[in-house]
Amino acid sequence: MVSTNQFETLMVNRLKSIFLFSHLSETDLIHLASIVKLRSFNNGEILFYEGTPSDKLYILLDGVLKGYKTDMKENEIVLHYFYPVSLVAEMANLHHIPFPATAEFQTDGNILEIDYPIFERDFLKNPTVSFELIKSLTQKLKYLEDIITTRLALDATSRVAKFLYENGDISDSTKRHKIATILGLTPETLSRSFKKIKILGLISDEGKNFTILNREGLKELFS
Amino acid sequence: MVSTNQFETLMVNRLKSIFLFSHLSETDLIHLASIVKLRSFNNGEILFYEGTPSDKLYILLDGVLKGYKTDMKENEIVLHYFYPVSLVAEMANLHHIPFPATAEFQTDGNILEIDYPIFERDFLKNPTVSFELIKSLTQKLKYLEDIITTRLALDATSRVAKFLYENGDISDSTKRHKIATILGLTPETLSRSFKKIKILGLISDEGKNFTILNREGLKELFS
DNA sequence: TTAGAAATTTGATTTATATCAATGAAGCGG
DNA sequence: CCGCTTCATTGATATAAATCAAATTTCTAA
Numbered sequence: 001m002v003s004t005n006q007f008e009t010l011m012v013n014r015l016k017s018i019f020l021f022s023h024l025s026e027t028d029l030i031h032l033a034s035i036v037k038l039r040s041f042n043n044g045e046i047l048f049y050e051g052t053p054s055d056k057l058y059i060l061l062d063g064v065l066k067g068y069k070t071d072m073k074e075n076e077i078v079l080h081y082f083y084p085v086s087l088v089a090e091m092a093n094l095h096h097i098p099f100p101a102t103a104e105f106q107t108d109g110n111i112l113e114i115d116y117p118i119f120e121r122d123f124l125k126n127p128t129v130s131f132e133l134i135k136s137l138t139q140k141l142k143y144l145e146d147i148i149t150t151r152l153a154l155d156a157t158s159r160v161a162k163f164l165y166e167n168g169d170i171s172d173s174t175k176r177h178k179i180a181t182i183l184g185l186t187p188e189t190l191s192r193s194f195k196k197i198k199i200l201g202l203i204s205d206e207g208k209n210f211t212i213l214n215r216e217g218l219k220e221l222f223s
Numbered sequence: 224m225v226s227t228n229q230f231e232t233l234m235v236n237r238l239k240s241i242f243l244f245s246h247l248s249e250t251d252l253i254h255l256a257s258i259v260k261l262r263s264f265n266n267g268e269i270l271f272y273e274g275t276p277s278d279k280l281y282i283l284l285d286g287v288l289k290g291y292k293t294d295m296k297e298n299e300i301v302l303h304y305f306y307p308v309s310l311v312a313e314m315a316n317l318h319h320i321p322f323p324a325t326a327e328f329q330t331d332g333n334i335l336e337i338d339y340p341i342f343e344r345d346f347l348k349n350p351t352v353s354f355e356l357i358k359s360l361t362q363k364l365k366y367l368e369d370i371i372t373t374r375l376a377l378d379a380t381s382r383v384a385k386f387l388y389e390n391g392d393i394s395d396s397t398k399r400h401k402i403a404t405i406l407g408l409t410p411e412t413l414s415r416s417f418k419k420i421k422i423l424g425l426i427s428d429e430g431k432n433f434t435i436l437n438r439e440g441l442k443e444l445f446s
Numbered sequence: 447t448t449a450g451a452a453a454t455t456t457g458a459t460t461t462a463t464a465t466c467a468a469t470g471a472a473g474c475g476g
Numbered sequence: 477c478c479g480c481t482t483c484a485t486t487g488a489t490a491t492a493a494a495t496c497a498a499a500t501t502t503c504t505a506a
Contacts, residue, residue: 072377072381095361125350127353131347131348131353133357134317134360135317137364141363142323144367144368144371145323148292148370152300
């Protein structure tokens with residue numbers, strides 16, 4: 001069996017490999033190691049629910065996490081898919097407010113859970129930490145801006161055109177249902193929009209896969 | 224006529240009174256004063272347009288500024304009303320991307336314009352500056368989250384109920400048209416929603432002013 | 447390889463809200 | 477105080493996308 005010290009060393013090394021902590025001193029890392037916990041989740045498990053008070057800061061180390069809100073008809077509004085390594089919902093911590101959305105694992109994954117009050121007191125003033133935090137926050141602002149642009153300013157077909165323009169050939173293997181959720185559409189509407197774009201000659205489909213025939217034409221549809 | 228030094232002193236004092244810079248050293252303030260410019264705007268003037276490259280950081284000192292995007296039918300999607308003292312669109316600067324929205328003055332006002340590249344190089348690492356920046360960014364994230372919750376997850380009547388719940392009696396003098404814009408509704412729909420809520424007995428109107436009769440009832444409508 | 451399940455497409459209908467049109471009420475300058 | 481302009485309300489209609497219901501295609505596992 002390994003001793004506490006060995007655990008500590010392992011954790012310190014793991015922490016050092018995370019962008020947010022890469023510039024911390026050895027002393028800081030050891031202190032940090034004492035306030036974090038590694039947790040594993042299975043596909044489908046919930047990390048936290050919308051409205052839950054937040055006193056933990058989460059960093060996604062492995063797996064894919066979906067952040068979503070639920071509307072009046074119990075439909076999911078997907079805000080974001082998180083891929084490792086990301087800070088999750090740090091805004092809630094910083095403002096001491098409940099989590100604004102639900103986070104659900106889409107694959108098996110691992111989370112680094114940090115005791116937030118202590119982290120705030122001892123690490124938030126650190127320039128590298130705050131700089132990385134700023135980067136993460138602005139990235140999230142960009143995502144939300146984009147959701148607003150896409151979902152409030154564009155109609156169904158324009159949203160699909162934008163998606164194709166931005167995600168190109170990646171969409172091949174992605175389930176239509178998932179694309180529909182990302183775009184805030186029903187699968188039926190998505191299908192009809194794909195058809196319109198096909199008729200315009202901007203894409204063609206061989207079987208299940210799309211080929212983009214006219215990328216600039218797609219852009220025309222949403223801008 | 225005042226000398227350069229007197230101008231500098233005036234500017235330094237003005238800067239010191241801004242939360243973001245209140246903890247800077249005298250040396251820093253003098254340096255900062257050399258990269259800022261004070262600009263006045265009239266009601267209706269545009270500070271920047273959506274899509275314009277951003278190399279200035281703006282701080283709103285006086286007046287009210289409206290941030291909005293434009294949808295496919297040329298409708299405004301109001302993202303935010305800025306009141307002094309606020310950072311404006313810092314996200315664009317931090318990520319070196321074009322402004323994501325248009326900013327238009329709703330009253331006469333004053334802006335402090337900062338040369339961003341120099342500011343980033345010389346001030347962004349300052350712990351107080353970055354801390355205030357984090358606060359401002361998280362505040363904006365909250366606004367955007369709220370827009371998404373309101374505009375994507377709630378129907379018209381629920382949005383109005385939420386607005387009444389959160390803004391209470393303030394709405395008295397506010398033009399219906401402005402409320403409608405904030406909620407992303409047409410004045411007609413807003414009027415019909417008010418009527419529904421009136422029939423439910425949650426509010427009453429004497430002439431132009433509303434009285435909230437059942438605040439908890441309002442909450443029930445949107446949660 | 448094939449049967450059954452799941453995903454996608456297509457068509458018909460419904461729904462919420464925008465739009466269009468008209469009327470009524472309130473605020474304002476003379 | 478009056479007429480004019482702006483704002484708010486009400487009613488009728490249009491529209492985009494959701495929902496409901498099949499039909500068809502694709503995937504999967506025996």
